[in-house]
Amino acid sequence: MLVGRQNNRARPQQRMRVRTAEDVAHRQRKGVVPAASNAHVGGHPFARLADNECLYQYESRSKAAFDKIEGVLRQIAQYQHRVDFVSQAQHITKQEFGFALPEQMLDNTWVAPLDMKAIYAWCVFETFHRFADEFYSTEPLAHPQDQQFQAFLESCGFHIFDVSPCADGRLAHAVRYVLRLPHKHVRRKSYAGAMFDVEDSLQKWVKIEHIRHREGKPNAASEPTRYLKAAMYHYSSSQPDVEGCAAHGSDSVKAAAEALGRLEAFQQGVENSFCCGASIDLMLIGIDTDNDSIRIHIPDAQGRISGECFIDAGDVYNQTRHLNASNDLAIVGDLLKEKANEFGVQPSDGMVRMITRLILNNISQIDYVRKYFKGSYSDVGHQERFIGMGIGFEEVQLRNLTYFAYLKTVEQGAKDLDVGIKIFTGLNIKRGLPAPVVIRYDYHGNVPGARDRAVARCKCLDLAMRQRFPEQAEKGLLHTLLVVRDCNADNKIEVVASSVTPEDTGGHH
């Protein structure tokens, strides 16, 4: 399946050598590849250190807001039988969180213990709401080359870059951090195991192409550019058998092969459904979730991808650590061509430009992890703060913040949701804390009735999830915040309901 579309006769012997993430880690341990530990301070000449600093500030303070919740609530819990509990609790939360709790959640502690599960969920939701509001109002992740990206993409021969990472929270920062791309200009749809929906993608392809025909946006249909679809699978170099992709049993070869199979199905679907040479270009990306180092599989001139022929950004990082940055693009480009030659593969010029850019961008991210996380995240495993479910979540561009299941119904997306609940059973439920689930439906406000339908869909998802996990819901171990957003208006999110304080839409106004 992985090599199904390539011409075997043209493939030289050396292409048969498979280098997996595990191999790389093994080679690093043996000293063949310079180990990350040598460079924990970061500071690669090609890395954009100022960007890294901004991104780190945003990531650390955003996550800190979520991470202090448990500690503060533990602190409050000890005072719950004091006479002045309410004012004491409000004093602490205002100081620590910057917001007060709803009074009705604190009353009556003389007769019943605090509903800490609900309070915890309320705090997570309130923190998420503030986080989302900041994202849309101050644009902390605005990209320095936001305006230039589309022109660059077109210069590579593409008019859209559509990425399906795995739904795993450790890939939620794939676009803005790992690939350093402007999130507004990249389509992201996450699925467990990167196994995106082919029919959904076909619909999106038709819509994109139609707007090119009708409105000449982002470029005219007569321009010979193509839709570029990428799938991003993942693995863990430190704990390959445990912390890889759950959807593929932590088997990185299987993860790559199945993601590639899905890409090829989408491509063939386009080719078979439409005439006149309709096709798309494909890109297969792997990511080591320990350190955000990516590998990009290099397509040949016909766009065919193999599992073996890839360029590893970690290798490039090490090979270029002492070189001059003034020529960074050319250096990375040469390394890419060298790697392609090694496998007898001749990628198109545009694809070389595109991959070169992504590898170079990723060097900044590798440096970021080296500098701020000592070369490997301390949360190598799952550490998501909440589950996101539905359609939307543009504001979530941070690693391990959200397990995100892109789905229209629980009925069809049950597999993705189940993985999320399983993860949160380990993270929260086992410790008596609820899984906070933000249910989301973005809508096009210029279509009459769309908001009402989005609200109805949120409620439908909420109900379906509770029916699927009745025990957790019954015990207060599943709390939900229902959110919609008009994606045409570039608006803030709108909270429409919450299981925590149903009567007043959760106080999340």
Add this chain to the structure above:
Amino acid sequence: MLVGRQNNRARPQQRMRVRTAEDVAHRQRKGVVPAASNAHVGGHPFARLADNECLYQYESRSKAAFDKIEGVLRQIAQYQHRVDFVSQAQHITKQEFGFALPEQMLDNTWVAPLDMKAIYAWCVFETFHRFADEFYSTEPLAHPQDQQFQAFLESCGFHIFDVSPCADGRLAHAVRYVLRLPHKHVRRKSYAGAMFDVEDSLQKWVKIEHIRHREGKPNAASEPTRYLKAAMYHYSSSQPDVEGCAAHGSDSVKAAAEALGRLEAFQQGVENSFCCGASIDLMLIGIDTDNDSIRIHIPDAQGRISGECFIDAGDVYNQTRHLNASNDLAIVGDLLKEKANEFGVQPSDGMVRMITRLILNNISQIDYVRKYFKGSYSDVGHQERFIGMGIGFEEVQLRNLTYFAYLKTVEQGAKDLDVGIKIFTGLNIKRGLPAPVVIRYDYHGNVPGARDRAVARCKCLDLAMRQRFPEQAEKGLLHTLLVVRDCNADNKIEVVASSVTPEDTGGHH
């Protein structure tokens, strides 16, 4: 809402007069309009009597095959304790149905009674399977003007005719019988109350327009034709309060207003989502399910539709009963213009041509009901033979054969399914007979993996329905046949599973 988009100043006084279906019936009873009973023998000069004969032959023999099932099984039931029961039963069923029953369903009657519920469902499914095979192999409903319809449509200024009738089985024959159109060239998507999905329709619009841009099919995008979307609501002139549309509480004014609201939302969605004057044309059709007489609301020059201004095919039938057929189109066209003038409405020439054709076509159907059903169906209410659920069912073009819920998931389409189960509770379940449910997913076989996904979706729908109606499922009062079809290959249907004989896919090969 109903008159929301029209210019009130331009509306003359007489437009305020509302004539509902009930009014018409009342006027008929008072003799103002010639009553249907005068013409029960049919034979209107404008009617296509030979077509009617063919359509009746097909309808009557198709339904007879379903309708004899119960009687034959009652007959068999009485022999179940005889020693030669199996051969006796097979003899009778072969003779009556033309097929034998699976032996394993007949064995063991000495120790346990026949599972008549399962046998009944098996027979319904087998009959449906034969019915569908006949439809695709011999094309009994091939339309005499099949090849000319598209040219006619384009001459009216449209490139596609997309109809959403109510899901009610009494409208399942809307395209081929009531409107006398070639079913292959009309898009039909049924929803309870004709309340079609706006987002789904927008996707379809984009797809249709894209193919015009890319492939020039059915005509080039440069041609100034439009997408024509129709909604068809219904009422019952004999029992307006009981046998109208369940989704709108048998209120025909509400049914019309809400269908129109949905049409306008779709139109506005297209206009707001796409530039360059993108729009669609709308048509609102009402049908009296007693006698298949339609009314078409006449849009003004700007395409705006009101609830009051419509032409009633029953009136036209009566007014033209003694006229010469050689000039039928012109006569109906004049009556239409007269009616439009009465309301101060000036429809476009293309719309006049289109409505004229539909009214003239419907005269044949009114005549059909007069001749073969004495002017009013004996099954004024629900008399569906099975429920159809999912995507597809092109082969079902017969009245009251199928309650059809067009849905992708039970989660989103629950309302439509619930109506179907409610109907079958009255028809079957109360009498101890199961609701036979055909679950269907048509797929595009040229997209890799599409068949497997269609099969998986069928299974997912099956499971979701059983979870929604656990008691009925448990008691054997809900039986399912899972069917897929490659709609690209113009293939027969393919049975993939059945609850009746799960181990051998139901014997329906």
